[in-house]
């Protein structure tokens with residue numbers, strides 16, 4: 579197997595796969611290394627903002643094939659169940675990661691991206707060339723590396739990224755259910771120590787995904803007990819769980835979800851998606867950001883490839899600048915919102931304000947989202 583590629587992408591989630599598809603469509607050779615087989619379920623709220631649609635269309639990715647659910651409304655409830663409803667300024671759609679990531683994977687394969695199933699264990703940069711070491715496929719070399727390996731990976735430690743040794747109290751739980759809910763609505767229900775997103779995805783499935791602080795969780799023996807003892811205190815969640823049937827054998831979970839500040843360029847690697855920064859999930863914008871960061875990096879690398887940009891250093895500066903401009907404010911707003919929502923007093927004050935000034939909710943939502951990507 580030829581081991582040199584112009585670009586190596588580490589990680590085949592949304593950021594990695596969209597940038598691979600974009601680059602190969604521009605005639606640039608790409609190898610993508612993903613550690614797990616597709617299709618697979620991922621812990622995610624599975625609500626994706628419509629801002630990605632023009633870009634996906636430009637890439638000839640027909641998301642309609644996946645039969646996504648059109649979502650136009652939003653509701654949020656306090657831990658005690660008080661509900662605020664709002665329209666979503668731009669709207670979005672519900673589609674499972676099981677379908678979406680697999681669809682992009684198959685599309686990348688069809689277009690000729692070299693797809694390798696393996697774990698990247700190290701990346702080094704010497705004399706203007708990268709070496710990318712894998713578990714079983716040996717070492718690849720490339721001119722550029724895109725790090726699209728998600729929110730946390732052993733690679734962060736290898737690359738000595740500051741946050742990689744820090745513990746995080748956040749864990750998340752996700753499962754699909756059979757249940758009757760309002761199809762056009764994504765709901766965010768608060769409970770002590772966390773919040774739970776509920777929305778519909780394709781094939782009549784309802785996705786439930788919640789994030790919770792470990793301190794709130796650890797006193798309970800299992801997920802069911804936690805749901806009953808803590809989450810059921812919000813009557814909206816009680817009503818949902820009591821009338822829903824889980825279709826997974828058991829929920830899937832992740833822990834150590836880290837929201838620390840990260841750098842978008844590390845050791846000359848362009849970090850994309852969650853590897854460059856994770857927005858608080860309550861904003862429902864992480865997937866769009868992953869796709870958009872893939873778009874930004876592909877555009878820049880393509881310009882360089884076609885001789886329109888001068889040097890690697892300039893390219894790195896331009897990427898870091900563009901990343902900050904597009905996502906800096908969204909990440910900050912997400913942090914502030916999470917702080918408010920997890921504080922019971924602030925949560926109730928905010929509820930009171932949102933009831934009196936209903937136009938405020940869509941305004942706040944728009945601060946955590948971007949414009950349509952063209």
Ligand SMILES: Cc1cc2nc3c(=O)[nH]c(=O)nc-3n(C[C@H](O)[C@H](O)[C@H](O)COP(=O)(O)OP(=O)(O)OC[C@H]3O[C@@H](n4cnc5c(N)ncnc54)[C@H](O)[C@@H]3O)c2cc1C
Nearest residue numbers: 589591592593613623624625698727728851852859864865
């Ligand atoms: C609880 C929760 C709920 C969320 N809900 C929503 C939501 O409703 N809407 C929304 O827009 N966003 C949501 N998000 C955010 C969204 O899931 C992420 O922002 C998005 O998945 C980021 O995509 P990515 O491509 O960067 O990473 P990922 O999708 O995580 O992909 C990274 C890939 O890299 C692979 N990988 C990792 N390490 C290696 C390695 N060493 N070698 C090879 N491969 C590797 C992994 O297997 C994985 O497939 C949520 C996040 C959480 C935690």
